[in-house]
Amino acid sequence: MASKRRFFLFLLLLIVLVAAVRLLGLHDALDQERLRSGIDRWGAWGPLLYILIFAIAPVLFLPGLPITVAGGLAFGPLWGTVYASIGSTLGAGLAFLVARYFAREAVSEMLGERWKRIDAGVAERGWVFVAITRLIPLFPFNLLNYAFGLTRIPFAIYLFTSWLFMLPGTAAYVIFSSSLLDLIKGDLSPAFLIGLLLLVALSVIPFFYRRWKGSKDSLPKVIIWGAALLLPFLAIQKADAEERIDLLTNRQGESGLPEGWRPLTFQRISRHTDYQLLEEDGRPVIRAVSRRSASGLIHPLDLDPRRYETLSWCWKVDRIISKGDETEKKGDDYAARVYVTFRFDPDKATFWERTKFSVLKRIYGEYPPKAAINYIWANRLPKGEAIANAYTDRARMVAVESGAERIGEWVCQARSLYADYRWLFDEEPPRLSGIAVMTDTDDTGEEATAFYSDISLKAK
Template sequence: MNKIVIFVKAPVPGQVKTRLCPPLSNREAAALYKALAKDALSAARSVPLTQVDVAYDPWPPHIEPVWMSDDRPDFFPQQGSDLGERLSHAAQHAFSSGASKVVIIGSDSPRLSADHLTHAFELLDRHDIVLGPAHDGGYYLIGLCRPVPEVFENIPWSTPRVFEETLSRLRFLNLEPGLLNKLGDIDTAEDLKRLLDFARHHNGGLIHTRPILEALGKGSLKLWGAPIALLLAVFLAAQAIFALTPLGRTLSIDSFSGATEPDGLPKNWKPLVFKKIPRRTAYSLVEENGDYFVMAQSSFSASAILKEVQASPKDYPMLRWRWKIERVLEKADARKKSGDDYAARIYVAFRYDPKNASAWQRAKYGVAKSLYGHYPPHAALNYIWDNKLPIGAAVDNPYTNRTKMIAVESGPENVGKWRTEERNIYDDYKRLFGEDPPDIAFIALMTDTDNTGETASAYFDDISLAAPDNAHEKQKEIP
């Protein structure tokens, strides 16, 4: 019995095909990935006398690949700490179920056809192993006649050396590989351009992917029409397509998927703690009706979580997010150190640049770097849910005038409701600091009650930076 195993991930926005964002949004990239995986399944099922299994990434939990087909495929979870262990386990699983030949493929090579798969099985009649090299230096297919776990050991996965290192390993093991034609994956904007060109000039195949491309083309980017070649060329040359079109103008900070770090924080977020404050706010991911968001719980405590960001406020001036609180803080006062607590705040920190600093600033920041190993932020904007400040009011933080507190929500009127917010950080910074803002260093989420001794709970979701709908001339300049 011949068997094809397809490796897939759950099509969760922000977790798949992230290198396509921009020019695509997280949701568009996830929809494209889902369509590519379905086309891979269709190609595999077109190979005669072959059984098809799906090996799915078990994260997020409880999301099995039933989305791939109306008639549920046979599937099993991937196992192992890296790709090599997962491939080895999948091969062993297939052989232990009675397969005599096993071909393992990914789910994002749209030009992989039933003919390629059939040829791979034919090559296994004459070779120990079959490889399908990819343009990025990896491989899109591996075929085996028996379990050979050594093939997957000590390979530098996710690097351009995967294919060459695998060939070296095969030579060391005295195994003769059969090679298929080189094909491409869809990982970057350049790959997307090639896919669009291929789809425009070939009417067959891409049963599920083609409608997604057509749907994307209904937007102002017109992916399906001639402008895509020019726009993608601009992106590849200047990495700026997202500043030109609605499809790619948003830079998602996080919409949260359920993926976490080992310490339980959302994936790619870090703790920000204060040595003199022993009690820390608890941050966790919460799921409600399939939507994940961050929950912050503070009781006489203070800490934050941050995500490093490399973006210019000139290109991405619009900060957008949604949040909710369970109560306002009665004792808080944004003008006093004793009241410097907030039920919720979004903290935007701006990068310190020694080239634009005075001699005194360079000395001060140099001392800080020697103590902490890195430069502290040059300045910060805090968008707060306050208890008494009028909405839109801005005050200096009571500890430093390099941090400005801006009331976006105030009072109990909207407690318990999700509120969607938008602020122009470029305009806010220039208005409050009297200068153009430097690049963003990080964005942090924070709920703190260490000064007032109260308790508070807050929720955060869908954080992004975007170009404005009606771009200000200064914000359109490319530095």
């Protein structure tokens, strides 16, 4: 009953929180990826600090559920589960050792007669009793840690069993909470649904356990125990596989552009490409029409390419640029390109780079990107080849499609940003600062129409 009450109380609080945020208009300020990007900047200290807090919490009788939820928000379904599991297990172990070696009398007095029931259960069933109480909360978690320290169960068996059978509940809450901010903003993600189903599945285990615990037939028990341990691993794998950022949605932002995107224009180029958000077969599509013009749309980001490694998109063009030539400035036009900008970090730059970029910042009002990868529908460059941009060596042009063979049909691409940056620049990539689409014909004076869809970043 305690687990059910906690589950339904958690859902009730979530509903109240979502309603309050939506009514107060605060949902636009909640950016899950910005939160995780900020934590990524801490490096290894972020997970270590989280694990330390979780390890201390049970000893101090602090509730573990908010910390578990924080793990899902901060680290995602996979690593959130890993860190929360390590932290909660360490906390359970510390409380056990305190009770056994340092405060036995005080803990015994605090627990009163309750610990004797636990002691009797351990004496009768050993590690199985630990497993049952971890999987099916019969006693408060923090008290249970101390109570087991008063029993005769070996520490190693207690710790391993606690870790293994706390894992299903930990995974359920982490997966469920890993997309809470998206839910509050109105986006229902697969991770949320998977976590919710897992929580519901775990909440009915006590019912089946009470029904079959006295049965001589061991098969139902094997099924329950096996399912309880296997489901979290399958759910973590599925939820983590679904962790991605859909950069293009049906929602419109300013000037009818897709939400999250803004115009990308260039000095001394007055004719701009026309971009419109359309819908084709139920999916959002950007249509770009260029008539002797050049401009793009960019979606600003601040992400680690080591984590959000895979960029995928689909595109379609009505022609290639007949005068286009990737090796010359006068031919630097493309019917379609998707390019990725990488942030300039003055703290990691050389003196010359800081000086040069400081001058550029005074001109443009902000630091320009340190580097860019242009994935192009090439005019002449063979598919799979890459060259430096005709205007700047800070940009590389990668021909992911080439020529007129597939004109008029949707072509889908997927690239590893981390691997491509290492290949093209021979160094570790800085943080992503934006994903852009661009159709331009200003150098050749031609015309072209392109369509872009299904633009997303997927976590590693």
